[in-house]
Amino acid sequence: MRTFIIFTCLILLSACTTGAVEQVKYYDFSIQNEALKFREDSKNKQYLHINMVEIEGAADQQAIVQVLSNNRINIANYHFWSQHPKHTLSKSLQASLYSKLENYMPVPVNKKNIEPGDLVLDIVVNQISGHYKSGSIISGQWFIYKKIETQLKLLDTDIFINTTPLDESGFGALIKAHEKGWLEVSRSLSEKINQINLVFEGINYLCPALD
Amino acid sequence: MTEHAYIESKPKFTAIWIIPIVALLITGWMLYKYQSNQGHTIYIKMTDAEGITAGKTEVKVRSVKVGIVKDLELDLAHNGVLAKVQINNQYDELLTEDAKFWVVKPRIDQSGISGMNTLLSGVYLELEPGVSNNLSYLFTLQDEPALISNDIExxxxxxxxxxxxxxxxxxxxxxxxxxxxxxxxxxxxxxxxxxxxxxxxxxxxxxxxxxxxxxxxxxxxxxxxxxxxxxxxxxxxxxxxxxxxxxxxxxxxxxxxxxxxxxxxxxxxxxxxxxxKRFDDFDYYIVQFEQSIRGLNIGAPVEYRGMRIGTVEQAPAQLKKNGEPIYFEHDNTLVPVLIKIEYGRIYEDETLAKQYWQNNLEKWIGNGLKASLKSGNVLTGAVYIDLDFYTTSGNEVLVSTDIYPVLPSTSSGITALSEQMTALVNKLNQLPFEEASENLNNTLTAYQTLAEEMKALISNFNNNETADKVAKNLTQLETTLKQLTSSLKQFENTLSSYQQGSGVVDQLTNTLQELESLSNTLKPLSKGLNEQPSMLIFDRSTPSDPIPEKS
Known part of the structure; x- marks a missing residue:
């Protein structure tokens, strides 16, 4: 009995003698408020249905991922996204496109029926991580579909890769670089969608039956 | 002094004679013993004495020696050999008159290989005792071993x-x-x-x-x-x-x-x-066919509606009438076939079956019972004789001849078909076609009149109350269809609640999303536990994350 009491005390004492515990930190994008302002011209627009961004590979988790110099991947133990990054990327993308698209109103998919003429956007991100040399890396592929009659037709697709250097050291800077890079991807995507719209308007003008 | 000699008379029998007497007795006893041990002498006749040696070949019963061949002599009178065999005394009861002797030597037959031990020891005579009470001294050697021993029941x-x-x-x-x-x-x-x-x-x-x-x-x-x-x-x-x-x-x-x-x-x-062949009680009958009997073999069945009742004995029947084969008679082109009706096939009790058959056969023939050839096997072309009732033909009788009774027959196969075709053509020739065409014209005229009446009837139908009744029924039918459409719409609404975008599906989607979120939240915990299982008790000792460096 005496041995048991001594052993228990030793365990408790050893717990008390451990060092300071590192705190877990959470990060998220700081979406610009001006991008979410009300648009009066939304009634007459067609809709862009944005599917939830898919993340593949090691980045498909809340822990922040970094590529280290010795080809190792570090999955953070104390630094996390405040929510799964696919939600962060999806919300940021929608807000960005909302402010940049001229003829389409972006809406999350399943929130409205897809009508003929609407566009559907799919994005697959296969890498979103810090990099020991490049700073932030975001790469993947996007797919733009158009609803024609009852089927979705793939209009265009392309891969993207964006690297953004860090302004300063630290996880906060890495998240900022991620946000900056993702906004750049969103911007180039909005330009592509606006171009697609122009092309289709021309086609519709020449071949009205296609739409 | 004169002394008188004492003369002692010699004894008549001296003791010395005891010795030869005893020797004689011993000799006699030995001779008796020898003679008595000689056993019984028997003689065995055989065609030849192959492998048998006088003074060496033994006689055995169940591999126990009971005697020996003492001498071999040629029996010229009977073209054989006579063996003199001495059987031991204690086995004299084995020498019954039904006892058997044979030579045991190496043999190979369907029961296997036997007697291989005699290859080295030489052949011996096997004695199989009999069951008779009479003894014998003369035996005959068997060529083959006795297969069944006498003591086997x-x-x-x-x-x-x-x-x-x-x-x-x-x-x-x-x-x-x-x-x-x-x-x-x-x-x-x-x-x-x-x-x-x-x-x-x-x-x-x-x-x-x-x-x-x-x-x-x-x-x-x-x-x-x-x-x-x-x-x-x-x-x-x-x-x-x-x-x-x-x-x-x-x-x-x-x-x-x-x-x-x-x-x-x-x-x-x-x-x-x-x-x-097990049916011993049968009667022969003759069946005469006015057609080829090709394919009808001896032993072919004779059936009554699928039940076998007899067998074809001869096809054609090898019978003579007035010294000539009956199938080459000048005034008769029929081919006779001899069959036998086997009563054991009709019924298990042959006597009862025979009585039943013979009592009713004439009545059956009167009702149309006839024999015909039927194809039994298309592959081999074999045919059989089938008995059946043909009511269309005329009355027949059982013809009794001086040979065998004759069963009536009818043609079958191609022959029957040609006969039917001939009958059909004859009927067609007899048909009154002119009269029929006149009747046909009259019928067509009547049909035309009927069509005009039907037309007038339909016209009346469109204008009377019957049409109103039909219209009412149609109105009721329309109301019923509307109700059915309404029910189907309700059913469609019910189904839509389970479609994409419906409340049920949304709730399910939200629940799944919450589960996914929970899973994501628990991932770090599971990772930490995986790396440091003791973190639930002690502090985490997980190394710090590398800080991302400014590029």
Whole structure:
């Protein structure tokens, strides 16, 4: 009995003698408020249905991922996204496109029926991580579909890769670089969608039956 | 002084004579003993003395020496050899008149290899004691060993075969594949041109032998081609090699009275023949066909509506009438066939069947019973005789001839077809076509009148109350269809609540999303536990994350 009491005390004492515990930190994008302002011209627009961004590979988790110099991947133990990054990327993308698209109103998919003429956007991100040399890396592929009659037709697709250097050291800077890079991807995507719209308007003008 | 000599008289019998007397007695006793140990002398007649040596060849019973061949002499009068054999005294009871002697030497037969030990020791004579009470001193040497010892219980039967293959002595008797006996003797009877076999059935299997038992040769392979088709079957490997005789009861028959010993059975060539030939009570009939009997073979069945009642005996019938074959008569083109009606096939009680057949046959023929040829097997072209009732033909009678009764027949196959075609053409020729065409014109006129009346009737129908009733019914039908449409819409609404975008699906989606979120939240915990299971008790000692460096 005496041995048991001594052993228990030793365990408790050893717990008390451990060092300071590192705190877990959470990060998220700081979406610009001006991008979410009300648009009066939304009634007459067609809709862009944005599917939830898919993340593949090691980045498909809340822990922040970094590529280290010795080809190792570090999955953070104390630094996390405040929510799964696919939600962060999806919300940021929608807000960005909302402010940049001229003829389409972006809406999350399943929130409205897809009508003929609407566009559907799919994005697959296969890498979103810090990099020991490049700073932030975001790469993947996007797919733009158009609803024609009852089927979705793939209009265009392309891969993207964006690297953004860090302004300063630290996880906060890495998240900022991620946000900056993702906004750049969103911007180039909005330009592509606006171009697609122009092309289709021309086609519709020449071949009205296609739409 | 004169002394008188004392003369002592010699004794008449001196003691010294005891010695030769004792020697004589001993000699006599020895001679008696020798003579008494000599045993009984018997004589064995044999065709030759191959391997037998005087003074060396022993006589044994169950491998125990009981005597020895003392001398061999030529018996010129009988073209043989006479062996003088000395049998030990204590075995004189074995010398019964039915005792058997044979030479044990190396043999190879279907029962296997035997007598190999005599290769070195030389042949010996085997004595098999008999059961008789009379003793004998003269015996005949058997060519073959006795297959069945006298002390083995069982019964002996005889088999007679006229067409079966020749079987060797020692071949087995099988009852449903189980060996119950063997052939003891086989002889070819020149007078009857048949093979006579003596068989021995071991006890207790002799109780299987009844008066209705049938025997056939089981060669191991059975192949037959008849109106029923091609049959091919094989037995066990040993039966395939050795062959033998099978015995059984006819199908669907129970064993009847036990057979007495030495009963003679017929040995058939195969099982099917054994089944066919077992019907002893039958009558012959002649059937005459006005057509070719090609394909009708001897042994073909005679059936009544699918039930076999007899067998074709001769096709054509080899019968003579006034010294000529009856199928070449000048005024008769019919081909006669001799058949036999086997009463055992009609009914199990042959006497009852015979009585029933003979009492009713004339009545049946009067009602149209006739024989015809039917195709039994398209592949082989075999035909059989079928008895059936043909009510369209005229009344027939059973014709009794001085040979056999004649059953009436009718044509079949192509012959019957040509007859029917001829009859049809004759009928067509007799049809009054002109009269028929006139009737047809009249009928068409009547139909035209009927069509005009129908037209007027339909016109009236469109204008009277019947049309109103139909309209009302249609209105009711429309109301019912509306109700049905409403019900279907409700059903559609119910289904839509389970479609994409519906409340139920949304709730389900939200629940799944919450589960996914929870899973993501728990991932770091599971990772930490995986790296440091003790973190639940102690502080985490996980290393710090590398800080991302400014580029």
């Amino acid at each position: 069982g019964k002996r039967f005889n088999l007679t075969a006229k067409s079966a293959e020749v079987l060797e002595v020692g071949a087995s008797i099988y009852f449903r594949g189980y060996r119950i006996g063997q052939i003891e003797t086989s002889n070819f009877d020149v007078s009857s041109l048949s093979m006579d076999y003596g068989i021995f059935v071991f006890s207790p299997y002799d109780k299987l032998m009844t008066n209705n038992s049938i025997f056939w040769v089981s060669s191991g392979v059975d192949f037959s081609l008849n109106t029923s088709g091609v049959h091919f079957s094989t037995g066990s490997l040993s039966k395939l090699i050795k062959g033998g005789i099978s015995v059984d009861y006819p199908p669907e028959q129970k064993p009847n009275r036990l057979a007495e010993a030495n009963k003679t059975y017929t040995l058939h060539k195969n099982y099917s023949q054994a089944l066919e």
